[in-house]
Amino acid sequence: MGACWSNCIKSVSSSGTGVDSRSRSRNGNNFSSSRVSSASISQTPRSEGEIWQSSNLKTFTFSELKTATRNFSPDTVLGAGGFGSVFKGWIDEHSLTATKPGTGIVTAVKRLNKEGFQGHKEWLAEINYLGQLHHPNLVKLIGYCLEDEHRLLVYEFMAWGSMENHLFRRGSYFPPLPWGIRMKVALGAAKGLAFLHNAKTQVIYRDFKTSNILLDSNYNTKLSDFGLARDGPTGDRSHVSTRVMGTYGYAAPEYLATGHLTAKSDIYSFGVVLLEMLSGRRAVDKNRPSREHNLVDWAKP
Structure with a gap:
């Protein structure tokens, strides 16, 4: 081929x-000998020290993202995968702070499912790659939430x-x-x-x-x-x-x-x-x- x-x-x-500063879908089933064990990783408290420094990512609180998605209402669900569910959320266009649904600009908020097949390792990889790589054909990562057991990612809406x-x-x-x-x-x-x-x-x-x-x-x-x-x-x-x-x-x-x-x-x-x-x-x-x-x-x- x-x-x-x-x-x-x-x-x-x-x-x-150029690169900035860093030198279960229906299509088929995800597979890996390490996938199931990675779900347990998400239970372990981790720190932001694992996240590469990236000035362009916004840090959201869990409370903010609850507000932005109407408490993760089923009405705002955009899809789901191995990571968890993706919700429609709203943020202010200029400050990037979470706003009430229907105001500001639309985003996609991906929430880690603690019982899912992907865990902290994949969540971290998503931040560390998309936080540093910028290109018109890569989705833009706006920010993330790391609070207690909660791990979320906020993207531009497609x-x-x-x-x-x-x-x-x-x-x-x-x-x-x-x-x-x-x-x-x-x-x-x-x-x-x-x-x-x-x-x-x-x-x-x-x-x-x-x-x-x-x-x-x-x-x-x-x-x-x-x-x-x-x-x-x-x-x-x-x-x-x-x-x-x-x-x-x-x-x-x-x-x-x-x-x-x-x-x-x-x-x-x-x-x-x-x-x-x-x-x-x-x-x-x-x-x-x-x-x-x-x-x-x-x-x-």
Whole structure:
């Protein structure tokens, strides 16, 4: 699978912006030998000392975010995943302080589910990457809350939700996307990956999939969810050795087989997403005949 979409990503790599100051979706099931144990990590009190210094992130209190989301009302839920639920919240445009619902600007507030599969480690990775990396094709992290057992993240609001919704949950709210929009989304995602791969300290995204590709009101692409991201290999190393983590159907077979992580692992996932966008089929779909469960296996012949 590689050369075609590898070249697509390489072709946009020279246009990325610089890095500041730092040298359970329906698509498939998240997996990892360390995922379940990470839920217990969230019970351990941690300090802000683990968070890299970043002057552009706002520190919110839990009380503020309760106010901003109407006490995390079910009416404000935007979605849910391995991390927990995401709520619509409101903040003042200038001071960034939480405001009453309906006033100020809309944000997305992600709240860690203490019983979930992702814990403090992923929450911290999200802050430390998105707090330092800035690019038009990465979702903007506005701030966070670390108070007692509460861990929350506050992002810019993405009006058109995820690419997954547009591909697989069609209806009056998610009409089919024209081919021009699909290609715009694919190019934006490629630019986001190219920026990560060519950063001063390379970043491997490790969980590229349609549910992590968000769209703003103009269908501009923003990559989200950096909980599984890792720094790439340094020096003369060709790869990073890790426990296998990611999402079935998107993870590169050589990574699954060896645990050797490289930027090419992301490029494989990018190819799977392109197949989804072109075919309208999910990466993994157990509702289809057995020979068609895995999109890549079905598409190869």
